[in-house]
Amino acid sequence: MKSTKNAQVTLKEATAISTPKRSKRKAVPSKAKGVERIVGSVRKRNQTKILKAAEAVFAEKGFDGATTAEIAARTGVPKANVHYYFGTKQQLYDRLIENILEVWLDALDVIRPDAEPAQALGEYIERKVRASRDWPESSRVWAIEIIGGGRNVSAFLKGRLRQEVREKGKVLAKWAKDGRMDRVDPAHFMFLLWAMTQTYADFAAQIAAVLAKDRLNDKVFQTAEETIKSIILKGCGIKQEKV
Amino acid sequence: MKSTKNAQVTLKEATAISTPKRSKRKAVPSKAKGVERIVGSVRKRNQTKILKAAEAVFAEKGFDGATTAEIAARTGVPKANVHYYFGTKQQLYDRLIENILEVWLDALDVIRPDAEPAQALGEYIERKVRASRDWPESSRVWAIEIIGGGRNVSAFLKGRLRQEVREKGKVLAKWAKDGRMDRVDPAHFMFLLWAMTQTYADFAAQIAAVLAKDRLNDKVFQTAEETIKSIILKGCGIKQEKV
């Protein structure tokens, strides 16, 4: 997981700007160059399309199960182009993995010593549930990676993530010391928050089937958020100083 | 998921009886036949060994990523034997999937209208955490299956599982009506219980890395159980009528 932030396409940035629902734009109109200057070069658009397709395939099959042929087919480009743009399958996967953690790590920022526990944890839960709703496939790629042993991300797990948990754990300990919440094992508390929020992305198929729905709609995610908030906040003795 | 309970080998039964830690028993001693009568025929022992290896490989790579060659290699038999015993890769996988849910569904039995909420939910959590500790690979095979869309188990999800959730949901509603716990969305409550307990099997690699351990030991599972119990019981307003 080397940093590749510099000027490269990331899925989340790019999809936020471009990717019109699903128009067949094989033959780019003559005005394309003007558009390109706004949404990015043909190169960038192709890269984005490939990344999007790759994310879907890796999320469904895992690294070993995914094939470059399927990624190419879903993108609508020849298989050779995938390799032309991203080199090996492993490099394509690595690139994708790097983008996944941004939202999750950003969300952690709200847990600060000076924050009000109910408000901070509430917002953290909101953000994590929203991430599960908006980028479920990112979550699934990550989940399959970890279930498979996490060999592609072990440096991150033992480094940055461990450090984040230690730091945020101190905040929780302080809140407990100040009598603003119960004393809970801070690491386990975070494992449980992650599990609860991410299950709505990772286990969406199971949840949808049980709820007799085709897919999880906004209402489901809202109930999820409320249920998690209510159980967590009350469960570790946080007074709702304001609702 | 057709029923195949009748006299066939299941992983859990078989491993409970046989599978000595890891002894190289390629050349079976002359007394083997006596042993066979106790632990099962050569056929059954081979089937069990293959099932065990297959579970590990499917848990790590998912269905598409797993190869019969690797399953055979880990078992220590020629690849052809795997097909001889189990037919296709799909049939082997199906067989494995069938065995996974037993423990989970059995655990649900403790949630009964006449039970005491704190005791029943406490025991349910205990059982589910124990399942994550004792059969983590079963949990992971299931997780990868669901993350990939659950196409091999959709009948179970929409049938039996939906029905179980509806039934147990009624129990929770009754407890709430009787003022023994808060009113929470029963389906979501169960999704969260599953997520919290199963994360210790599915995300074991991440949890171990963050906790700076090689693997999750008994103490970790005990803290997990206590933390989940404490947050869940308090979080939905269940009085600990007895500890």
Add this chain to the structure above:
DNA sequence: GTCTATAACCTGATAGAC
């Protein structure tokens, strides 16, 4: 029952024509 050998096909990756 068991396993070697092989058929038929798929996969990642690239050379080289356009």
Add this chain to the structure above:
DNA sequence: GTCTATCAGGTTATAGAC
């Protein structure tokens, strides 16, 4: 920059010798 054609190696599955 793009994509067809192709290679070397891997994959499921089975025929047939033992």
